[in-house]
Amino acid sequence: MKKMIYSALIVGSCATLWAADAPKLGYKDTPIIPGTSWHVHDGDRPQPRLVTTGASFSHLAPAPSDAVILFDGKQLGNWQQGDGSPAKWKIEDGYMEVAPKTGSIRTKNKFADFQLHIEFATPIKVDGNSQGRGNSGILLNGVYEIQVLDSYNNPTYPDGQCGGLYGQSPPLVNASKAPGQWQSYDIIFESPRWDKDSKIMKKASVTLIHNGVLLHHKKEYAGTTPHRANGNYDRPHPAEMYIELQDHNNPMRFRNIWLRSIGEYDKP
Numbered sequence: 001m002k003k004m005i006y007s008a009l010i011v012g013s014c015a016t017l018w019a020a021d022a023p024k025l026g027y028k029d030t031p032i033i034p035g036t037s038w039h040v041h042d043g044d045r046p047q048p049r050l051v052t053t054g055a056s057f058s059h060l061a062p063a064p065s066d067a068v069i070l071f072d073g074k075q076l077g078n079w080q081q082g083d084g085s086p087a088k089w090k091i092e093d094g095y096m097e098v099a100p101k102t103g104s105i106r107t108k109n110k111f112a113d114f115q116l117h118i119e120f121a122t123p124i125k126v127d128g129n130s131q132g133r134g135n136s137g138i139l140l141n142g143v144y145e146i147q148v149l150d151s152y153n154n155p156t157y158p159d160g161q162c163g164g165l166y167g168q169s170p171p172l173v174n175a176s177k178a179p180g181q182w183q184s185y186d187i188i189f190e191s192p193r194w195d196k197d198s199k200i201m202k203k204a205s206v207t208l209i210h211n212g213v214l215l216h217h218k219k220e221y222a223g224t225t226p227h228r229a230n231g232n233y234d235r236p237h238p239a240e241m242y243i244e245l246q247d248h249n250n251p252m253r254f255r256n257i258w259l260r261s262i263g264e265y266d267k268p
């Protein structure tokens with residue numbers, strides 16, 4: 001019955017009004033994502049359900065003793081611009097903040113398979129909407145993005161919301177906190193591997209926990225994560241690559257960033 005009413009609305013005169021009033025989310029002129037029936041950034045893809053998390057990140061959790069500290073809240077010595085010059089983002093009270101239009105920054109060191117902890121806050125002053133609101137990103141190996149976005153009451157296309165593997169896989173749920181609140185990502189990432197003939201042998205994969213809630217479990221990237229296009233594995237790169245934080249013109253904040261490489265118990 002519901003279906004019939006819905007259909008009647010679609011074909012009836014209301015359809016025009018609906019279309020005019022509905023916010024435009026995403027794209028329909030992009031390629032189909034292989035293995036799905038959805039376009040890249042398809043606004044009609046189901047929205048992840050909301051989960052309220054009790055986890056509080058108002059206090060910094062100390063890093064494990066064997067972690068590499070990538071950002072201690074005081075200086076950006078472990079980070080640089082894409083051209084190798086010193087990182088231009090601001091340091092404030094224990095956090096770094098994107099200086100819009102200065103460019104993305106990346107780690108000086110390179111890592112293959114790792115556990116990464118990072119905390120972030122979207123701007124407390126809400127400005128813009130959809131992809132224009134509180135946008136940044138964590139680019140693993142520099143090319144596989146985990147989206148960082150203000151997804152608190154901010155509709156956007158599901159594969160571009162906070163925790164999405166950009167343009168590919170929406171998060172299992174939306175566990176975002178309100179603007180200005182500190183949030184966390186705990187990321188387990190494994191780099192892709194190619195054989196000597198440049199054939200992909202093992203795709204990049206990620207497990208992602210956002211504010212204590214699982215968003216992806218051993219999820220494989222379909223490839224790189226470009227805007228409005230399907231990514232691929234056409235350009236082999238070393239297993240060890242840098243991690244990049246994206247400048248998307250919003251004053252996003254990051255703090256307490258640490259990493260532990262994944263090894264064997266007897267070979268850390």
Ligand code: MG
Pocket residue numbers: 135136137147148246248
């Ligand atoms: Mg982004």
